[in-house]
Every structure is written in C-alpha cells, then in structure tokens.
Amino acid sequence: MEKKLERLKKSIWVFHLNTGSCNGCDIEILDALTPYHDAERFGVKLVGSPRHADVLLLTGPITLESLPKVINAIEATPRPRIIVALGSCGSGGGIWHDTYSTIGGVNNLLKILKERGIEVDAVYYVPGCPIRPEALLYAIALVKGLVEKKAKSKVAVVE
Amino acid sequence: MNPVKKIVKPLEVLVIAGKTGKVTVKYPFEEPLVSPEFRGKIEIDPAKCIGCGACVNACPPNALEMIESEDKKTLRYFVGRCIFCWRCIDVCPVGAIKGTREFELATNDPMDLYDYIVHSKVVCEECKHPSSETARMLKYVWEKAPITENYNNKCPECRKKSFIKAVASRRAGPIGEKA
Numbered sequence: 531m532e533k534k535l536e537r538l539k540k541s542i543w544v545f546h547l548n549t550g551s552c553n554g555c556d557i558e559i560l561d562a563l564t565p566y567h568d569a570e571r572f573g574v575k576l577v578g579s580p581r582h583a584d585v586l587l588l589t590g591p592i593t594l595e596s597l598p599k600v601i602n603a604i605e606a607t608p609r610p611r612i613i614v615a616l617g618s619c620g621s622g623g624g625i626w627h628d629t630y631s632t633i634g635g636v637n638n639l640l641k642i643l644k645e646r647g648i649e650v651d652a653v654y655y656v657p658g659c660p661i662r663p664e665a666l667l668y669a670i671a672l673v674k675g676l677v678e679k680k681a682k683s684k685v686a687v688v689e
Numbered sequence: 690m691n692p693v694k695k696i697v698k699p700l701e702v703l704v705i706a707g708k709t710g711k712v713t714v715k716y717p718f719e720e721p722l723v724s725p726e727f728r729g730k731i732e733i734d735p736a737k738c739i740g741c742g743a744c745v746n747a748c749p750p751n752a753l754e755m756i757e758s759e760d761k762k763t764l765r766y767f768v769g770r771c772i773f774c775w776r777c778i779d780v781c782p783v784g785a786i787k788g789t790r791e792f793e794l795a796t797n798d799p800m801d802l803y804d805y806i807v808h809s810k811v812v813c814e815e816c817k818h819p820s821s822e823t824a825r826m827l828k829y830v831w832e833k834a835p836i837t838e839n840y841n842n843k844c845p846e847c848r849k850k851s852f853i854k855a856v857a858s859r860r861a862g863p864i865g866e867k868a
Contacts, residue, residue, distance in 0.1 A: 568713045618750065621802070622769030625750040635769070637799060655802060656795045657730075659772040664721045669795035671717040681768075681796040685805045686735030688823070 535610050535651060538584050541573030542673065544614075545583035545607070549600050550632065551590030554660035555617040559587060562663040572670050580606045585673070591619040591632040592639055604643065610651040614669055621655040723790050728773045730791040733766060733806060737785035739825035740764060740808035744777035744786060753777060760819040766804040768794055783829065813844035815851070820844030 548556055562569045563576065577583050580603045592600060604611065615636040618624035623634030633639060636653060643650060656669045671677045714722070740762050745755045752771040756763040778786045796802065810819035811827060821844070831841060840848045 566712055566714065567716065571713070618770055618772050622752075622767055623750075624770055625772060627750060627770055652797055653799075654795055654797050655769055655799060657769045657771065657802065658792060658794070662721075662792050664716055665792050665795065667716050668793045672795050672797070677717050679796055679801075680791075681794045681801040683801050683803050683805075685807070687807045688735055688738070688740070688825075689809065 538610055538612070538673075541575075542584045542612075542670070543575050543577045543582055544585045544587050545577055545580045545603070546587045547580075547589070547600065547603055549588060549590035549596045549620075550593035551617065551619055555589040555620070558660050558663050559589075559616070559666065562666045567663045567667060569667060569670060572667075572674060572676075574670055580604075581608065583607055584610070585612045585614055587614050587616055588620050588636060589616045591623050591626040591629075591634055592636070593632050595631075597633060597639075597642075600639065601643070601646070601648070604650070605648055609649070612652045612654065612673065613650055614654045614656060614673070616656050616658075616666065617661050618657055618659040621657050624659065721792075723792070725790075727790050727792075728775050729789050730768055730771070730773070730794060731766070731775065731777060732787050732789055733764070733804065734785045734787065735806050737783050738764065738806055738808075739783055739785070739829050740806070740823040741782065741826050741829070743780045743782060747776045747780040749774060749776070757821075760810050762808040762810055762821075762823060764806040764808070767802055768804070769799070769802040811842070813847055814842045815847040816844065818844065 546556070546559060559576075561567060563574075580586065584607075586604065586607060588600075590596075604613070613636060615621040619626060620636055622637070623632065626632045627634040633642070636655070640650065640653065652673075654669055654673060656665055658665050668677060672679060740755075742755045742764075744753045745751075745764070750770050750772050752767050754765045754767070756765055775788050778788055794802070808823040808825075811822055811824050812818070813820045827841065840851065843851065
C-alpha cells in the first residue's frame with residue numbers, strides 16, 4: 531500500500547464532493563484552478579466521477595441527507611483513496627459541529643466508514659473558513675511531498 | 690472562416706499573451722501574497738493566560754473549550770473548527786491571545802490541530818477542595834477589585850457561607866451562642 535501511495539504522487543485527479551457546504555470552499559477550489567494559482571501545475575485535474583479520482587475534496591459538515599451519497603462516492607473511489615477535508619466544516623464540523631442535522635466533520639465520518647468496513651488510506655485536514663486557494667495548493671503539495679508539514683500541537687503547562 | 694483568418698487569429702492571441710506576460714504564481718516555492726488584514730490562526734501566550742474562560746464563552750463554533758477535571762483546568766484550542774473571527778482576541782482581559790497570518794495548517798494527523806494550556810486549580814483554604822479558579826485568576830481579581838483577605842483564598846461556596854455567617858452575626862450576634 532505504501533508503494534501505491536508513492537505512485538499516486540505523480541499526478542492526482544480529484545473529485546469535488548460537496549456534503550452540504552455553504553459554497554465558500556467550493557468557490558476557493560475554483561479559484562485554485564484559475565490561471566493565477568493554476569493547480570494543474572501539479573497535475574491536478576477535476577474529474578466528473580469518483581471512479582476516476584484518486585483524491586476526494588470533501589467540503590461541508592456532512593449533513594444526514596448527504597451521508598449515504600458520500601459513503602457511495604467513497605466506496606466507488608478506487609484504492610488507494612485519499613480524503614482531503616477542506617475548511618473548518620470538513621475538518622472539524624465548524625460552526626455546525628453539534629447541530630441536529632449534521633454528523634460534524636470527517637472524524638465522525640471515518641468512524642461510520644470503519645463500522646462498514648470501508649478503508650481510507652490517508653486523510654488530510656485543511657483548516658480555514660473559507661480556505662485560501664494557497665492553503666489548498668499547500669495541501670496538494672503536502673500530499674505530493676513537496677513541502678514540509680508546519681502544523682504542530684503545542685502543550686503548555688502553567689503552574 | 691477563410692483560411693488566412695484561421696492562421697492569423699491564433700497569432701493575435703499570442704500577441705495579447707505576450708503583452709500580458711506570465712501571471713501564474715509559483716506559490717509553494719515562494720512567499721504567499723497575504724494582506725495585513727488577513728485573519729489566520731490565533732496564538733495563546735501561556736505566560737499571560739489566566740484561565741478565566743472569557744474566550745470560551747465568546748467562541749461561536751466552540752473551537753476554544755475548557756475541559757475541567759478534578760484539579761486541572763485545560764484550555765483546548767482546536768484549529769480544525771476555528772472560523773478565524775478573532776472574537777477571542779477582543780474579549781481576552783489580559784491580552785494573552787494574539788492573531789497571526791498563519792494559514793498553512795494542512796496536516797495528515799488530526800492531533801496536530803490541537804493546542805493545550807493546562808492550568809491547575811487553587812485549593813480552598815477552608816474546605817481543602819480544589820476550587821474552580823486558578824491562582825492567576827485570583828490575582829487578577831485581587832488587583833481589579835480588592836476584597837478582604839478573609840475571602841481571597843476561598844472557593845465560591847465557602848466564600849458565600851462565610852459572608853452570610855458574617856452578616857448574620859453582625860445583625861443578631863454570633864450564630865450558635867443564641868440557642
């Protein structure tokens with residue numbers, strides 16, 4: 531599986547999966563594909579079907595209405611499959627983390643997938659509300675191994 | 690379309706493209722263009738934070754949470770849920786929270802998204818149980834609104850009890866002796 535992930539780094543095709551987002555992050559994905567930022571420099575291409583995709587760009591807090599469709603789309607993606615959770619909603623539930631109609635972020639989705647026996651090879655979290663196009667480019671570069679990871683947990687103990 | 694135009698038209702486009710030049714940024718390999726007003730990740734200074742929880746009350750998506758245990762009080766910042774509104778910076782009474790322009794937060798490990806500040810609670814002088822306050826909170830309150838030393842190192846419950854006792858004894862003599 532490690533070897534397959536290595537092979538993925540040549541040119542990644544992405545499927546844009548909107549799971550009830552406010553369209554802020556979706557607009558920024560389009561921004562990243564414009565000539566100014568040009569995500570196609572890295573071989574990134576938006577495809578129309580999850581069957582052609584390597585990476586799922588997941589935006590939104592995953593509403594209960596969209597959950598079965600999301601699971602179908604993830605099941606249809608060939609292995610190795612990577613989920614990139616975009617925005618605050620995707621990576622942690624955002625402002626909707628405890629509402630009645632969402633499951634609140636990709637972490638809860640992973641639990642549901644694990645119960646059903648669907649494996650996901652890697653998950654990348656991209657916080658931001660909405661994400662900057664640069665943040666998406668940075669995440670793509672991180673998937674491809676071009677840049678170093680900057681985020682690090684800080685623990686401080688006060689007396 | 691006549692064949693001459695068919696050849697000339699793409700050349701016109703080439704001329705326009707030559708005038709405009711290259712617009713694509715080389716982003717991951719150069720500095721990003723970020724305006725000074727951009728709001729990014731917040732940073733909490735553990736040397737200044739008093740653990741009062743004003744930011745926890747103000748945070749719209751509960752990205753800042755106070756996790757209370759028996760004798761510890763932990764302020765947890767989950768950047769994966771933060772909407773970067775910076776309201777916590779406005780409400781912090783000691784100015785411990787600073788805003789940065791950091792947005793390159795992508796990671797493949799969810800634990801990288803959490804920041805912790807662990808405060809320990811002070812022990813109440815009277816009942817010897819940990820009260821809900823930290824030592825820095827008491828110091829801050831002492832500086833802003835001095836209260837008598839009798840009540841300073843007590844938990845709110847004991848403080849209430851001793852205050853009622855003091856008022857009652859002032860009105861009707863010491864309690865217990867009367868009966």
